[in-house]
Each structure stands twice: as structure tokens, then as C-alpha cells.
Amino acid sequence: MKSTFRFYKTSGNKWYIDLPGWTDDIAALEMVLGADTMLDKVSGYTNECYLELSDEPFEGADPIRLIENLQQSIGGGNYLMEYFKGQPVNQEMWLCEVTEYVFAGLPEVIYADIAHHHN
Structure with missing residues (x-):
């Protein structure tokens, strides 16, 4: 399942994923603990990016590997993007x-690339 997702940074320097279908607390959509740093890098230190x-696997994508499954504790997982x-x-x-909502589970590897075409 390959999809394009929009990420945006607020005036408070917080990164969020834009999930129009999300009905729970928006706080859950905040990208924290390294994901924010990754988005700074891949966005070229701007306030928005599409991934x-x-x-x-797909052409041009870089792997983000699951290194620790945390579904039984805080939810989600720790991932490592090497390159x-x-x-x-x-x-x-x-x-x-x-992540589990988007992928209907916790993938061993998430493949990521900058989206060059988006709506």
C-alpha cells in the first residue's frame, strides 16, 4: 500500500501528519521523538513536505526499519532511517x-520518498 502523506509544521515548531479521516485527538498526530528531526531533514528545513x-519497496525509496516494537507498551515502534x-x-x-492506523499494523520496514507529484 503506497500513499502520499502531507506533513506540516506549525508556528510552534511542531510537526504533524495530515490525516483528514482521523477523528481522535489531533495530539496523536504530532510527530515527535526523532520523527520531527527526520521531517526537518527531508523537508529541507521548511514547514511542509509530502512523503x-x-x-x-518502490523505486527511489529509502527504508525506515523497525528496531523495537512498542505495541504492548506505549504503542507504535522505534524505527531507524539510516540513509x-x-x-x-x-x-x-x-x-x-x-502508524498502525495508516498501515493497519506495524510494518517491519516503511519505505519513504519525497512525493514529487501531489494534489
Whole structure:
């Protein structure tokens, strides 16, 4: 399942994923604990980016690997993005239960690329 997701940064310097179908507390959509740092890097330190994310490999995508499953404790999991576009980033991040909502589970690997075409 490959989809394009919009991420945006608020005036308070908080990153969020834009999920129009999300009905729970928006606080759950905040990207924290490394995911925010990763978004700073992949957005080129801007306030918005679109990422194509998939649980299957696709051309041009970089893998973000699950290193610790936290479904039984706080939800989601700890992931590691070693490279982005050939540059070593070695960015660990916690991806919360929203990941499970998006992928209907916690993928061993999430593949990510900048979306060059979006609506």
C-alpha cells in the first residue's frame, strides 16, 4: 500500500501528519521523538513536505526499519532511517499508533520518498 502523506509544521515548531479521516485527538498526530528531526531533514528545513510511504519497496525509496516494537507498551515502534537520498542520517524515531492506523499494523520496514507529484 503506497500513499502520499502531507506533513506540516506549525508556528510552534511542531510537526504533524495530515490525516483528514482521523477523528481522535489531533495530539496523536504530532510527530515527535526523532520523527520531527527526520521531517526537518527531508523537508529541507521548511514547514511542509509530502512523503510517499509504503510497506513495500518502490523505486527511489529509502527504508525506515523497525528496531523495537512498542505495541504492548506505549504503542507504535522505534524505527531507524539510516540513509536518505544517499546521505547517512542515522535518525532514530518513534512512530506512534498512527502508524498502525495508516498501515493497519506495524510494518517491519516503511519505505519513504519525497512525493514529487501531489494534489
